[in-house]
Amino acid sequence: MRVVAIGEGEDGLSMCSLISGGRLFGIDTRTIREVLGSAQMNRVPLAPAYVGGVIAYRGEVVTAVSLRALLGQARADTHGCVLVLDGDENEERFGLIVDSVGGVVMVERAMMSTNPSTLDDASRALFNGAFRTPEGLMVQLDPERLRPMSIAATGLFGQPQRSGGMQEGESRCGH
Amino acid sequence: MDELTKEFLAESLEGLDRMDQCLTDLEQRPHDKDLLAEIFRSVHTIKGTTGFLGFGRLERLAHAGETLLGSLRDGRLTVNPELVGGLLQLMDGLRAILRLIETTGKEGSRASDDDSELIKLMEYLNRSGEDDAEAATHPAKRHDTAGSGEKSAGSGNSAVGSSGASEKTLRIDVDVLNRMMNLVGELVLTRNQIIQSNGDSASFPQLARRLDSVTADLRETVMQARMQPVGHVFGKFPRMVRDLALSCGKSVRIDFSGQETGLDKSLLEAIKDPLTHAVRNAIDHGIEDPRTRALAGKALEGVVCLRAYQHNGSVVIEVEDDGGGIPTARVLEKALERGLITPEQADAMTEREAQQLIFHAGFSTAAKLTHISGRGVGMDVVVANVAKVGGTVEVESHEGKGTLLRLRVPLTLAIVRALVVRSGGQSFCLPQSALAELVYVPWREAEEKVEWIGAAELFRLRDQLLPMVRLDRMLGLEGEGKRQSHGFYLVVLEVEGCRYGLVVEDLMAPEEIVVKPLSPVLREIGLFSGATVLGSGALAMILDIAAIGLRAGVRSLSQEIVVAEKSATALTGPVAAASSSFLIFEDQWSGERMERLALPLSVVVRIESVALREVEYAGDQALLQYRGELLPLEDRGGVLSELDAEGTATVLICQSQGGTGRSAGRRMGMVVRRVVEVANGDLMEANAEICSERLAMVNDRLTVVHEAFTAGERLRDVA
Numbered sequence: 065m066r067v068v069a070i071g072e073g074e075d076g077l078s079m080c081s082l083i084s085g086g087r088l089f090g091i092d093t094r095t096i097r098e099v100l101g102s103a104q105m106n107r108v109p110l111a112p113a114y115v116g117g118v119i120a121y122r123g124e125v126v127t128a129v130s131l132r133a134l135l136g137q138a139r140a141d142t143h144g145c146v147l148v149l150d151g152d153e154n155e156e157r158f159g160l161i162v163d164s165v166g167g168v169v170m171v172e173r174a175m176m177s178t179n180p181s182t183l184d185d186a187s188r189a190l191f192n193g194a195f196r197t198p199e200g201l202m203v204q205l206d207p208e209r210l211r212p213m214s215i216a217a218t219g220l221f222g223q224p225q226r227s228g229g230m231q232e233g234e235s236r237c238g239h
Numbered sequence: 240m241d242e243l244t245k246e247f248l249a250e251s252l253e254g255l256d257r258m259d260q261c262l263t264d265l266e267q268r269p270h271d272k273d274l275l276a277e278i279f280r281s282v283h284t285i286k287g288t289t290g291f292l293g294f295g296r297l298e299r300l301a302h303a304g305e306t307l308l309g310s311l312r313d314g315r316l317t318v319n320p321e322l323v324g325g326l327l328q329l330m331d332g333l334r335a336i337l338r339l340i341e342t343t344g345k346e347g348s349r350a351s352d353d354d355s356e357l358i359k360l361m362e363y364l365n366r367s368g369e370d371d372a373e374a375a376t377h378p379a380k381r382h383d384t385a386g387s388g389e390k391s392a393g394s395g396n397s398a399v400g401s402s403g404a405s406e407k408t409l410r411i412d413v414d415v416l417n418r419m420m421n422l423v424g425e426l427v428l429t430r431n432q433i434i435q436s437n438g439d440s441a442s443f444p445q446l447a448r449r450l451d452s453v454t455a456d457l458r459e460t461v462m463q464a465r466m467q468p469v470g471h472v473f474g475k476f477p478r479m480v481r482d483l484a485l486s487c488g489k490s491v492r493i494d495f496s497g498q499e500t501g502l503d504k505s506l507l508e509a510i511k512d513p514l515t516h517a518v519r520n521a522i523d524h525g526i527e528d529p530r531t532r533a534l535a536g537k538a539l540e541g542v543v544c545l546r547a548y549q550h551n552g553s554v555v556i557e558v559e560d561d562g563g564g565i566p567t568a569r570v571l572e573k574a575l576e577r578g579l580i581t582p583e584q585a586d587a588m589t590e591r592e593a594q595q596l597i598f599h600a601g602f603s604t605a606a607k608l609t610h611i612s613g614r615g616v617g618m619d620v621v622v623a624n625v626a627k628v629g630g631t632v633e634v635e636s637h638e639g640k641g642t643l644l645r646l647r648v649p650l651t652l653a654i655v656r657a658l659v660v661r662s663g664g665q666s667f668c669l670p671q672s673a674l675a676e677l678v679y680v681p682w683r684e685a686e687e688k689v690e691w692i693g694a695a696e697l698f699r700l701r702d703q704l705l706p707m708v709r710l711d712r713m714l715g716l717e718g719e720g721k722r723q724s725h726g727f728y729l730v731v732l733e734v735e736g737c738r739y740g741l742v743v744e745d746l747m748a749p750e751e752i753v754v755k756p757l758s759p760v761l762r763e764i765g766l767f768s769g770a771t772v773l774g775s776g777a778l779a780m781i782l783d784i785a786a787i788g789l790r791a792g793v794r795s796l797s798q799e800i801v802v803a804e805k806s807a808t809a810l811t812g813p814v815a816a817a818s819s820s821f822l823i824f825e826d827q828w829s830g831e832r833m834e835r836l837a838l839p840l841s842v843v844v845r846i847e848s849v850a851l852r853e854v855e856y857a858g859d860q861a862l863l864q865y866r867g868e869l870l871p872l873e874d875r876g877g878v879l880s881e882l883d884a885e886g887t888a889t890v891l892i893c894q895s896q897g898g899t900g901r902s903a904g905r906r907m908g909m910v911v912r913r914v915v916e917v918a919n920g921d922l923m924e925a926n927a928e929i930c931s932e933r934l935a936m937v938n939d940r941l942t943v944v945h946e947a948f949t950a951g952e953r954l955r956d957v958a
Contacts, residue, residue: 106778109714127758
């Protein structure tokens with residue numbers, strides 16, 4: 065594979081590949097604190113739709129964002145996989161719920177193609193760009209944009225719900 | 240900055256804070272040699288250390304002060320306000336330099352950083368004494384060696400948090416630290432044993448027990464280390480009171496009690512500003528100027544009293560002044576003017592409710608009001624700050640007599656006792672502090688006990704209607720809980736004057752939970768105050784009881800009472816506010832058994848323990864001098880005559896409710912044998928056919944309401 069041949073350096077970027085709803089995504093490995101596998105997810109009543117729930121992580125209560133909910137995909141039938149992401153200092157940790165985690169993929173920074181102009185606003189708010197890999201196009205996710213507060217700030221993804229309903233499926237994704 | 244300098248700064252700043260207090264004490268007790276010696280030592284230590292660290296400017300100033308203090312110590316000078324004022328200026332000067340060193344690492348060399356005036360003042364003060372006493376020796380020489388090697392007076396275990404350095408640092412007893420280390424060691428050992436036991440079920444219960452005791456001990460030790468006496472915050476008040484009183488042209492004394500009451504360090508920091516504000520208010524607006532006081536027949540010197548004590552798992556701090564109180568009429572007038580209340584509301588308000596208006600945000604901005612009414616300057620800020628740490632503020636005031644501000648804060652923030660409930664198939668935590676009672680309602684009884692007014696569900700609890708809030712419906716979890724239950728639980732909650740019943744499916748065990756903060760996104764939901772990990776490992780949300788009540792539209796109790804009182808006054812006269820709390824006490828023997836009597840709790844101001852020798856007689860009437868007023872004592876049971884000379888009697892200080900004019904707040908003392916409990920009950924309507932005395936149903940037992948209560952009414956009728 066051509067992509068593996070590039071070491072991490074000026075141009076190389078190590079990405080962790082993720083699958084959500086059959087689509088391939090990637091996230092910078094340096095921002096991942098831990099991959100929890102299927103952690104016990106606790107749903108939060110009345111929370112915004114994109115919040116999959118909360119998990120206990122090392123003495124903290126971490127809010128997990130559901131990637132499926134963000135992408136408007138149908139709820140998963142299988143147990144998901146939670147990544148704990150750790151961005152800049154002084155920012156809160158948060159979780160990302162995906163269907164499964166692939167492995168580490170090295171890509172070339174220069175190979176990234178930017179978001180196409182035809183992309184809808186919601187996706188544009190989440191994606192950084194995409195890389196071509198042998199497995200297909202890997203969309204790069206930006207942890208800073210996935211942060212619950214950043215998502216809330218965009219105002220594009222389901223405002224806090226006053227009625228229930230959405231939690232039903234999300235909780236299934238947990239445990 | 241090197242460690243040595245840092246340590247020096249923290250220690251010196253602490254020392255200076257203590258000096259402020261010592262100096263104000265000195266003004267009261269000018270001949271206290273120990274006090275003087277302590278002040279001298281502290282300044283000397285600063286001087287000595289600065290020379291050593293190379294802070295020349297600080298050294299020069301400290302030296303000038305030391306010289307002056309030396310003269311004072313040797314009796315060449317006498318303590319007078321001018322001198323104390325000068326010394327306080329010296330403390331400020333020293334403090335300013337220390338702060339400069341703290342922020343910049345240098346003591347400053349600009350033209351503005353010149354202390355020559357302060358030094359001149361010291362010299363002037365020193366000379367003025369010399370002229371008087373004509374002391375021959377030159378003081379400066381002797382004190383270079385005097386007291387060298389003495390320990391710093393300021394290096395006690397205090398950590399007065401008025402400086403940046405001491406806010407972040409905490410002095411801990413090495414013993415406490417050692418104990419912590421031992422416990423951590425124990426924890427590691429227990430963990431090792433658990434790992435090695437490989438799930439061996441035989442030893443597991445024993446290991447679990449051990450783990451339990453180790454964690455409990457460890458937690459307690461950590462908490463203990465965080466606990467600081469509130470006296471640390473009180474310490475800076477004498478100085479502030481002195482300065483403020485001087486600038487207002489008033490004479491004010493400050494009294495303390497309960498300085499040793501412990502409070503979590505972070506909470507202590509949180510209440511410091513509100514408390515300062517409250518004390519400042521009491522002096523600035525509460526206490527009248529000497530002329531007004533003289534006209535009102537009060538002692539010329541006003542008294543501000545700071546009290547701290549523990550009560551029901553929270554710490555109560557009271558700021559009481561004997562000033563003019565809050566003029567209720569004026570407050571109402573202004574509230575009407577500002578449109579905060581309607582005239583109908585104003586009519587319906589009790590004196591107490593009207594006083595609570597000062598906490599209204601609108602009041603602080605009304606500059607005019609602050610001049611005439613005297614209170615309410617930023618009171619909303621005080622409330623907001625205290626509420627931030629989960630505390631409450633209430634005010635009690637009697638016009639012409641004074642004001643009492645009561646701050647109530649939890650002992651600690653991190654760990655609370657909570658009840659775990661289930662609703663909609665999920666677990667939730669309810670802070671135990673708000674819990675009033677638990678009621679199980681089987682479905683077959685539900686029909687007759689639940690009543691409907693429009694769409695609102697009400698539960699009939701001991702003939703009182705309680706608004707019901709369905710938790711699952713509120714959280715959008717309806718229909719997700721288990722079906723086959725025999726009934727539901729009603730959790731009766733009481734918070735911030737709201738009282739309602741929360742309907743949940745099931746109750747779990749009470750647990751001590753560790754409160755974890757929530758992400759802002761989830762905080763925005765507004766119904767959860769945090770989350771916690773339960774013993775089972777699952778996460779549970781902690782419900783914000785006040786917010787849930789608010790969203791469900793539960794009115795606060797005081798509002799309810801206004802309505803109740805209004806409708807009730809028409810029917811049965813002034814004592815109709817249906818259910819209330821009663822203080823139950825034993826008074827006299829009636830034949831075989833001790834008779835139980837009740838007093839409405841609202842009438843009882845305090846329960847005092849009074850030594851018999853404090854009771855005085857005028858004719859047959861027993862009297863008690865109580866906080867500057869003369870209280871008639873009532874002794875129906877003849878308790879006083881039974882006591883021996885050294886004994887103490889329990890006296891209930893009672894105060895008539897409401898009323899206007901002279902009768903308002905008239906007090907009396909009631910000697911009782913024993914106070915039994917406080918319980919909720921209902922006052923029965925007077926019915927001369929059954930019994931000549933007023934009765935109340937308390938704890939399902941008929942209890943005679945003491946006639947002092949009706950005496951209170953009489954007072955009101957007179958007015």
